Amino acid sequence: MDEIRLIEVKEDIQADNEKIAEELRRRLSDQKIFLVNLMSSPGAGKTSVILKTIEQLRGELAFGVLEADIDSTVDAEKVAAAGVRAVQLRTGGFCHLDATMVTKGLEGLDLEGLDVVIIENVGNLVCPAEFDTGAIRNAMILSVPEGDDKPLKYPLMFTVCDVLLVNKIDYLGLSDFDMDVLRERVARLNPGMRIFEMSAKTGQGVKEWADWLSREARSFVHG
């Protein structure tokens, strides 16, 4: 198991987050590191999706992970146990990551040889949507048990993300979740949003999303 580095991060309220995010994006572009910011509610399956994605693309792309949590290291432990280079960012009660925290996290992660870094943001559909982390792509997970009404309630999150992973589709049929209704609601907010249906548990649909991510990352790295 790789060692887990724990970094305490704090918000710098003086900082111009947009500027720091732009600088970080420029640096990552030079370094050819494809940074993905993954957001969702608590328990939607961020860690499981990350692990399944990395497993699917093993041998194709080298991944690192920045795990953000208010106060624990359970996710970084899970990811490191799978042999993935990971850093735990502890936000100390803070509800989202900003570009300063991500910059600090990337300094703690050895980027040598990596192609893709996934940020697992704090589990929260509200605040993380408001802060540019410097990522090249924003992705979100909505899990089926949360319901198909979430675009109505958390519109900013569905607007700022490039891709939506509808996870836990093995729960479809147990709830009144209507995929067509969800797709309509998403299209009204963000017509260009890519949507992938999947179950990190059964593995269904993981390949389609991973293929998309791989194409995006390769065209960024080689483009």
Next chain:
Amino acid sequence: MDEIRLIEVKEDIQADNEKIAEELRRRLSDQKIFLVNLMSSPGAGKTSVILKTIEQLRGELAFGVLEADIDSTVDAEKVAAAGVRAVQLRTGGFCHLDATMVTKGLEGLDLEGLDVVIIENVGNLVCPAEFDTGAIRNAMILSVPEGDDKPLKYPLMFTVCDVLLVNKIDYLGLSDFDMDVLRERVARLNPGMRIFEMSAKTGQGVKEWADWLSREARSFVHG
């Protein structure tokens, strides 16, 4: 259907939230209104639990509801459709309620004849835990699909609440959620926390929680 009153609320960063919360609690004590602040992740089932609770206690206690949402009125519409007096608080992107917002909401809700008012806070396990709303009791929902590791990741929420409703127990067995492990983790953070297992969908366990709420409310009103 009762009319839905929509109130736009904003944070007053100058205000002393603790002081306003204490004042509100004193006023509610004089008025014999039992105010409950209900918090959870998005999609854990706050609205469904509220509706089932009110149905269970119909004829015993008169309820009003303050619905908080960033940008929609879907929950207030559902509650009002069930004939319950409701006000929708729209936070305009804001991630939690504070005591000023709740005070404003209660002014918009006619309290005459009510015994209990339930606040449905913004779906978020982080920020709402940090702000005293003036409620007499804090309650939270954790739904089974979110996982049993949430006390490790959102400890403040589990610490500030008096009662935990473990919802969607009809999903037990479909996931690796371990109720004993959850109870141990909760006990370590908050040994006095009451825990009720339930399913708002099937109705299982609703009575036990509703009975507790009824006892608490009656002892507050008559005590």
